[in-house]
Amino acid sequence: MNEVARIGAAGATAATGAPGGADQLQAVLPHNIEAEQQLLGAILTNNEVYDRVTPIIGAADFFDPVHARIFETARARIRKNAIASPVTLKAFLEDDPGLAELGGPAYLVRLAGASISAFAARDYAQVIHDLALRRELIGIGRNITDKAAKTDADSEPGDQIVEAEQALYALSEQGRDNRGFCSFLSAITEAVNVANAAYQRDGGLAGLSTGLADLDRILGGLHRSDLIILAGRPSMGKTSLATNIAFHVAKTYRKGRLPDGTEGAATGGVVGFFSLEMSAEQLASRILSEQARTPSHQIRRGDMTEEEFRRFVEAAKALESCPLFIDDTPALPISQLAARARRLKRTHGLDLLVIDYLQLCRAATAKDNRVNEISEITMGIKAIAKELDIPVIALSQLSRQVESREDKRPQLSDLRESGSIEQDADVVMFVYRGEYYKEREKPADHELDKMAAWQDEMEQLHGKAEIIIGKQRHGPIGNVDLSFEGQFTRFGNLVKPWQQGGEAF
Helix, strand or coil: CCHHHHHHHHHHHHHHCCHHHHHHHHHHCCCCHHHHHHHHHHHHHCCHHHHHHCCCCCHHHCCCHHHHHHHHHHHHHHHCCCCCCHHHHHHHHCCCHHHHHCCCCHHHHHHHHCCCCHHHHHHHHHHHHHHHHHHHHHHHHHHHHHHHHCCCCCCCHHHHHHHHHHHHHHHHCCCCCCCCCCCHHHHHHHHHHHHHHHHHCCCCCCCECCCCHHHHHHHCCECCCCEEEEEECCCCCHHHHHHHHHHHHHHCCEEEECCCCCEEEEECCCEEEEECCCCHHHHHHHHHHHHHCCCHHHHHHCCCCHHHHHHHHHHHHHHCCCCEEEECCCCCEHHHHHHHHHHHHHHCCCCEEEEECHHHCECCCCCCCHHHHHHHHHHHHHHHHHHHCCCEEEEEEECHHHCCCCCCCCCHHHECCCCHHHHHCCEEEEEECHHHHHHCCCCCCCCHHHHHHHHHHHHHHCCEEEEEEEEECCCCCEEEEEEEEHHHCEEEECCCHHHCCCCCC
């Protein structure tokens, strides 16, 4: 048996305790013993090589367990600013049974003597890492086959598919979070690219347009990797606003060439909408109600005139090609939600994700209290935004303490169940409609003075909504006034007094 074969067999035997199993392992799993030897020799000869290869490779990437232990021991020494050489490693590895089969500490000397130049070390490290990924793929494939072959009442096929997707995605992401430091030059280059994209876009937006001019002005659009929390009490119009924004992004989608030369969304984008509260049909009815300008309750009852029904059908035909994808599966665990979002991006593309609403998601694992569960959900949603490099709008309920205050305008402290919502969010917006609360303060008919004052206030508040920006990590906070047509569940740009009389706005 030559030295290479003997090394592989000895290492595998030390790991499995079965020489026959080692031969089978050698025959099936891809590996390169010579590359491992050369890389280890380079590290033992020049410890600076370790710093060059550590972003690429780890101990788990080595096929031979003895080589993995040598690398791990060298790493521990180097991290303590101590020398890692055949002489210094001898004291830590001379009792290693796998190394003893290879000739003991003398094997470390042979590795150092046959080392490659430091210049080629990264190439060898990449070869070793790529082979390790191939072995991982084989392992995942075998695990999928084994689980699928077992008939287990506790393991549904759908759950197995999600687990397989998660395992493959985790494997594809290996090494992406180890970028380490980047130069200031690369950082400012990226900043200039973002500013250039904003300059090139109509209206000077760096992100996706919401279709609401005043909201775009204060936010600068919806920015990639941002988590945007849209919160409010029931009946304030959270879902309506989120639906309006999602539809506008999908409706304005145009594919084109981006400044970096790649194909993508030149305007608008592909939208994924997780409707955990309403069915897909109900959500579609809301959008059609807005576009056809037909009250949603009339659509549900079928109480429409011929003209209204014609507008309804024409709106449906015009919208059928919009890249808006709805998933109405209730009580989705955050892990499945992430897997479905990744799948949508892979198959159709994805530029904006909407989740309605956050408290209806479930944590991947059972938690001892609701606060910890919400914390895991918000961290998971923020991770989705960063992984997929898209803005995510997550709707959230507010606590009832809003109702007990005289001023019903919501605050950050009203976010329900967890401070992690405020902590993880890049933007927190509240929907507030004063008309909703004022309507419930209607005085008795015989109180004429109060009735007159109430009618004046209602007239001022009618058809208006307020978006309160309570937090914005990269910009100012403030209030945005919008119009609101309740019968069509439609938000719009509010015409200012100086814009009356047909002037453009």
